[in-house]
Amino acid sequence: MAYPDRLSGLFEPGLLAEIRHRSVPRHVPAGNTLLEPGQIVRSVPIVLSGLVKVSRVEPDGRELFLYYVNPDETCAMTFTCCMENQASEIRALAEEDVDLLDVPVKAMDEWLARYPTWKAFVMRTIRSRFNELLHTIDLIAFQNLDQRLADFLRIKAKAQGSSLINLSHEAIAAELASSRVVVSRLLKKLERDGKLLLYRNQIKLLGDL
DNA sequence: ACATTAAGTGATT
DNA sequence: AATCACTTAATGT
Numbered sequence: 001m002a003y004p005d006r007l008s009g010l011f012e013p014g015l016l017a018e019i020r021h022r023s024v025p026r027h028v029p030a031g032n033t034l035l036e037p038g039q040i041v042r043s044v045p046i047v048l049s050g051l052v053k054v055s056r057v058e059p060d061g062r063e064l065f066l067y068y069v070n071p072d073e074t075c076a077m078t079f080t081c082c083m084e085n086q087a088s089e090i091r092a093l094a095e096e097d098v099d100l101l102d103v104p105v106k107a108m109d110e111w112l113a114r115y116p117t118w119k120a121f122v123m124r125t126i127r128s129r130f131n132e133l134l135h136t137i138d139l140i141a142f143q144n145l146d147q148r149l150a151d152f153l154r155i156k157a158k159a160q161g162s163s164l165i166n167l168s169h170e171a172i173a174a175e176l177a178s179s180r181v182v183v184s185r186l187l188k189k190l191e192r193d194g195k196l197l198l199y200r201n202q203i204k205l206l207g208d209l
Numbered sequence: 210a211c212a213t214t215a216a217g218t219g220a221t222t
Numbered sequence: 223a224a225t226c227a228c229t230t231a232a233t234g235t
Contacts, residue, residue, distance in 0.1 A: 179224060184216055200215060200232055
């Protein structure tokens with residue numbers, strides 16, 4: 001199986017062999033949901049390729065972008081849920097075609113005690129997400145939507161490896177739980193400042209924000 | 210040519 | 223920053 005090869009830089013050989021034997025490869029086409037809120041988490045996905053968008057879904061249907069899970073990463077939320085077989089608090093959606101390895105809860109629990117690199121991997125992803133979330137909480141608390149928008153565009157561009165973002169203002173507003181008009185205005189300002197170019201359903205980032 | 214959807218803008222809360 | 227109301231621009235049929 002070719003999958004775990006790309007993980008060889010992350011884990012020791014013993015663990016790689018375990019991953020090979022106990023994880024289940026899964027392919028998720030772009031646009032499909034990996035996990036809906038309320039669903040019981042039974043396995044932890046390790047993303048091999050593609051891009052997974054993780055967002056919060058409010059009862060009224062509104063959405064709030066939280067973070068992307070890139071290749072060689074895992075979803076931090078699933079760790080916290082799956083240990084106690086808790087329901088998911090978030091939605092995970094494949095934004096590009098995704099190849100991943102499903103690691104059963106039982107296996108990842110055992111590895112936590114046995115393999116230092118696994119423990120480090122888990123801790124690292126939880127810590128970095130936690131810091132990311134603290135950052136966005138700061139921005140929301142101080143009502144800095146312009147910063148949050150800039151962050152979103154930067155992260156999106158980096159995650160998909162292209163400065164061309166194919167999203168309508170409406171779609172971006174939905175991700176940030178804001179309104180289209182506000183996003184349009186902020187984007188227009190960024191364009192005036194020479195930070196990006198606006199087209200219909202498309203945004204071209206210039207340099208860094 | 211017409212209908213539909215995306216984006217721009219002033220005024221108001 | 224959000225909402226409303228309205229205009230203008232781009233796209234689909």
